[in-house]
Amino acid sequence: MTSSNATIPLETPEYAARLARRQVSRHGAIYALLDAVRDPELPELSIWDLGVLREVRDSERGLSVAITPTYSGCPALATIRENIATCLRGAGWQGFEIVEEVRPPWTTALMSRAACTQLRAGGIAPPVSGSVRCPACGSDETVLVSEFASTACKAHYRCRTCLEPFDHFKVLT
Ligand SMILES: [Zn+2]
Structure with missing residues (x-):
């Protein structure tokens, strides 16, 4: 894995x-x-x-x-x-x-597990609790840039390992 x-x-x-x-x-x-x-x-x-x-x-x-x-x-x-x-x-x-x-x-x-896989393939970190991992390199060395991204359900992050910016689909309960 x-x-x-x-x-x-x-x-x-x-x-x-x-x-x-x-x-x-x-x-x-x-x-x-x-x-x-x-x-x-x-x-x-x-x-x-x-x-x-x-x-x-x-x-x-x-x-x-x-x-x-x-x-x-x-x-x-x-x-x-x-x-x-x-x-x-x-x-x-x-x-x-x-x-x-x-x-x-x-x-x-x-959401289905397939949805999470598809989000990740599209460069979006799926809504999982715990640390937010970079969808590009898998690193959990990520930093929150903004609570709101392109839509209210997403937050904007940046990866400190590969420096890629990405969106995180927030966990909503
Ligand atoms: Zn990364």
Whole structure:
């Protein structure tokens, strides 16, 4: 195991619970379709991997897609709704609704392990507790530059080992 792999977190219980619901769902094909829908602010991540896609259920209209914003008033949510609708209509679905659920709230623990790997590949330190490791060289000799980076959910860091600046996706609970 290399030093950079050592900082990729294990699957969280929160993610494992989401995955278990997906695996027993009779809407597995819908989940698979929605894997194509990306988060507008973090296009390297699908809404599934980010934990925004909560569940696909039956409803009176046919299908109900439950989504949870990463934070209240997230401006990306309207785009996510449109992209889900476009994706489902493209596959021939007409009767569906997209419902927003804020309880329980979104946390970074809902993210998949794959999401953390993808963030790191994109140069972003994933949300793991403990020391913040440089996504480029794996060093934990890093220094916080600013609490806020390109989005409020990220902080800006610099690596003292390789001198690379990088963003850290904050741990949100
Ligand atoms: Zn570094």
